[in-house]
Amino acid sequence: MLEINNLHVKIAGEDKVILRSLTLKVAKGEVAAIMGPNGSGKSTLSYVIAGKPDYEVMDGEVLLDGVNILEMAPDERAAAGLFLAFQYPMEIPGVATMTFLKAAMNAQRKQRGQAELTTPEFIKRVNAAADLLGIPKDMLRRPLNVGFSGGEKKRMEILQMTLLEPKMSVMDETDSGLDIDALKIVAEGVNARRDPEHAFLVITHYQRLLDYIKPDTVHVMSRGRIVKTGGPELALELEANGYRDYQSAA
Amino acid sequence: MSRWRSLPEPTWARVSYPQIDFQDIYYYAAPKMNGAPKSLDEVDPAILDAYKKLGIPLREQEILAGVEPQNRVAVDAVFDSVSVVTTFRAELAKAGVIFCSISDALQEHPELVRKYIGSVVPVTDNYYATLNSAVFTDGSFVYIPKGVRCPMELSTYFRINEKNTGQFERTLIIAEEGSYVSYLEGCTAPQRDENQLHAAVVELVTMDDAEIKYSTVQNWYPGDANGRGGIYNFVTKRGDCRGKNSKISWTQVETGSAITWKYPSVILRGEGSRGEFYSIAVSNGMQQVDSGTKMIHLGKNTTSRIISKGISAGRSQNTYRGLVSAHRKATNARNFTNCDSLLIGNQCGAHTVPYIESKTSTATFEHEATTSKISEDQLFYCMQRGLTAEESTALIVNGFVKDVLQQLPMEFAVEAQKLISISLEGSVG
Numbered sequence A: 001m002l003e004i005n006n007l008h009v010k011i012a013g014e015d016k017v018i019l020r021s022l023t024l025k026v027a028k029g030e031v032a033a034i035m036g037p038n039g040s041g042k043s044t045l046s047y048v049i050a051g052k053p054d055y056e057v058m059d060g061e062v063l064l065d066g067v068n069i070l071e072m073a074p075d076e077r078a079a080a081g082l083f084l085a086f087q088y089p090m091e092i093p094g095v096a097t098m099t100f101l102k103a104a105m106n107a108q109r110k111q112r113g114q115a116e117l118t119t120p121e122f123i124k125r126v127n128a129a130a131d132l133l134g135i136p137k138d139m140l141r142r143p144l145n146v147g148f149s150g151g152e153k154k155r156m157e158i159l160q161m162t163l164l165e166p167k168m169s170v171m172d173e174t175d176s177g178l179d180i181d182a183l184k185i186v187a188e189g190v191n192a193r194r195d196p197e198h199a200f201l202v203i204t205h206y207q208r209l210l211d212y213i214k215p216d217t218v219h220v221m222s223r224g225r226i227v228k229t230g231g232p233e234l235a236l237e238l239e240a241n242g243y244r245d246y247q248s249a250a
Numbered sequence B: 001m002s003r004w005r006s007l008p009e010p011t012w013a014r015v016s017y018p019q020i021d022f023q024d025i026y027y028y029a030a031p032k033m034n035g036a037p038k039s040l041d042e043v044d045p046a047i048l049d050a051y052k053k054l055g056i057p058l059r060e061q062e063i064l065a066g067v068e069p070q071n072r073v074a075v076d077a078v079f080d081s082v083s084v085v086t087t088f089r090a091e092l093a094k095a096g097v098i099f100c101s102i103s104d105a106l107q108e109h110p111e112l113v114r115k116y117i118g119s120v121v122p123v124t125d126n127y128y129a130t131l132n133s134a135v136f137t138d139g140s141f142v143y144i145p146k147g148v149r150c151p152m153e154l155s156t157y158f159r160i161n162e163k164n165t166g167q168f169e170r171t172l173i174i175a176e177e178g179s180y181v182s183y184l185e186g187c188t189a190p191q192r193d194e195n196q197l198h199a200a201v202v203e204l205v206t207m208d209d210a211e212i213k214y215s216t217v218q219n220w221y222p223g224d225a226n227g228r229g230g231i232y233n234f235v236t237k238r239g240d241c242r243g244k245n246s247k248i249s250w251t252q253v254e255t256g257s258a259i260t261w262k263y264p265s266v267i268l269r270g271e272g273s274r275g276e277f278y279s280i281a282v283s284n285g286m287q288q289v290d291s292g293t294k295m296i297h298l299g300k301n302t303t304s305r306i307i308s309k310g311i312s313a314g315r316s317q318n319t320y321r322g323l324v325s326a327h328r329k330a331t332n333a334r335n336f337t338n339c340d341s342l343l344i345g346n347q348c349g350a351h352t353v354p355y356i357e358s359k360t361s362t363a364t365f366e367h368e369a370t371t372s373k374i375s376e377d378q379l380f381y382c383m384q385r386g387l388t389a390e391e392s393t394a395l396i397v398n399g400f401v402k403d404v405l406q407q408l409p410m411e412f413a414v415e416a417q418k419l420i421s422i423s424l425e426g427s428v429g
Helices: A042-050 A074-079 A097-111 A119-132 A137-141 A150-164 A180-192 A233-241 A244-249 B045-053 B060-066 B089-094 B102-108 B110-116 B127-135 B376-384 B389-400 B410-423
Strands: A002-011 A017-026 A031-035 A055-064 A082-085 A168-172 A199-204 A217-222 A225-230 B073-079 B082-086 B098-101 B140-144 B153-159 B170-175 B180-188 B195-198 B201-206 B211-219 B230-241 B247-254 B259-262 B265-268 B274-283 B288-297 B303-312 B317-326 B334-343 B349-358 B364-373
Touching (some): A002 A042, A017 A042, A017 A055, A017 A199, A042 A055, A042 A168, A042 A199, A074 A097, A074 B376, A082 A150, A097 A119, A097 A150, A097 B389, A119 A137, A119 A150, A119 A180, A150 A180, A217 A233, B089 B098, B098 B102, B102 B110, B102 B140, B102 B170, B110 B170, B127 B201, B127 B230, B170 B180, B170 B211, B201 B211, B211 B410, B230 B247, B230 B274, B247 B259, B247 B288, B265 B274, B265 B303, B274 B288, B274 B317, B274 B410, B288 B303, B303 B317, B303 B349, B303 B389, B334 B349, B349 B364, B376 B389
Parallel strands (some): A031 A217, A168 A199, B073 B153, B170 B201, B180 B211, B201 B230, B247 B274, B259 B288, B265 B288, B274 B303, B288 B317, B303 B334, B317 B349, B334 B364
Antiparallel strands (some): A002 A017, A002 A055, A217 A225, B073 B082, B098 B140
8 A cells, every 4th residue: 555665855955864765565454553762753754655845855755556656746645545644733723624624525526536525415424423533513613723622633633534534544643642531532533444445554652552553563663764563562562661772773 | 186186196105106197097988878778778788798797796687586685786887987787776765775876866866965975085185085086977876864774785896997997986875873784895807908097985974873884895907927907996985983873894805906005994973983894905916905994083982993814925015004093082992903914925025004093091902913924834734635735725814814704795705705715826836
């Protein structure tokens, strides 16, 4: 599903290199986790996959279903089935959450050559997804993310993921700032979408999230590259021993 | 006219343009007709067609057949310098409402026109108002009698068609005691290489407990990307809250014109009267906007509210210029002002110039101002969800102007929203 080969990335206009010869594969139906210390380049990786303009790709490729997406605009990548759950979701003042959701869903449908959703169909889908994630209806009428708590913002990300039905979801530290109840709800949202057609790349600093979203594969990232790959037991080992070994090894 | 010749052109606004050759303007341009049209059937089909293309309903029967009664809008259509048609006159007359062109009003109700015209904006007021007073040929006249709530929205559509034409129309609206009217003005002009001049004067008068809600959607041709052509929109608009507890509310959506120079104002004369100004000013390309309002508090317990949203893109300059003043006798006057500016790109400018004068210690004036730029992070976030760069910008901008759009009558709010999106096309890479 997602294939990253020999990726080198620096901050645009600066010399600072953040990702170096990073190689990673996520298969269809797989849930892969990336763990690593702060400053290892985890968030940069998620931004580069989604196409944030602040970075310059010096070398390498990112393939989604075999197609190199590095030349595509962020909205084209989204329409191709890529979703990024942000660590810090943006506030859009004056734009009701419902309005935003409908605009996003229809924009993707338009790019894929599908007809716009009818209003009753849209409302039906939103209500079903909101119920699943315990999102109250009045939150959907408020401006997107404005005045939302940390937990509400993260739940809103999962709601958008559920409605946009991406095939590849990248989750950037979705667990940060969440209490255990919110964490469970977010994990349920992800687990509900787990099937042989969808893939997830879950980026996290802590093992905690992985108690609720069981990964198939765990990658350890340090200083801009993947330094070790293993099964779920690798996450437990990191929890016990910390990242020290990998930081010195890298 | 001789008074106007003696006046210097004003230069204090933050706009620049080559000197206007006032001899090179047609002061009167009329669509070709044989005598005045008695009904819609006698109006040149080409003109009806032009309005149809603009989505402006002139055919009464079509409106009557298809639309809910509360959505009906009576229209006065002004083409170049002449009012070509006014709809629903008969039905409005039943309610006692007079809605006609100002030239008809001078024939049919000379006493009313004479009593009020120039009483809010005197002939000597300013350079362009003086020019207008000297040469104005037509415009709209509205009179709402005592206690009448006008049964439908009234509107005037202005269109400048002839090249080198100056449009100098005059609008006069009088709301007698306890009456209410909502009035909408729309402006369009086709593309021309030369600059055209629009120097209008609008006067509003409210008596005790009366209310006038005046909305403008202005989409004059703004000139091309290099600033060639476009309308110079130099307009004087002023309302006089003459009676107690009366109210005047200006709402404007300004997207067009090469240069806009416009300050709809309210004189709060009556005790407890209220003035409101809601504005969205969008500038793109080489447009220059210098707009704002004046709230002159003269009476006791008068209140005013100003919400201004300026959006600048391209190489445009957008200035809010506003005056809030309280006279010595205006005890307990209150004003709240909020001016927000949004910048798109890094070649445009936003400026806020508030003037506040208070001659009474009991007045409370609040002023808030923010300037922000659409952040790359917000754009990226929206695009990650599948919206194109332009759709993302339009969405963020619509959120920014929402407070003001809500003030417009429903059907025009939708139109205004589309207009804003269209004017910002091509503003993001």
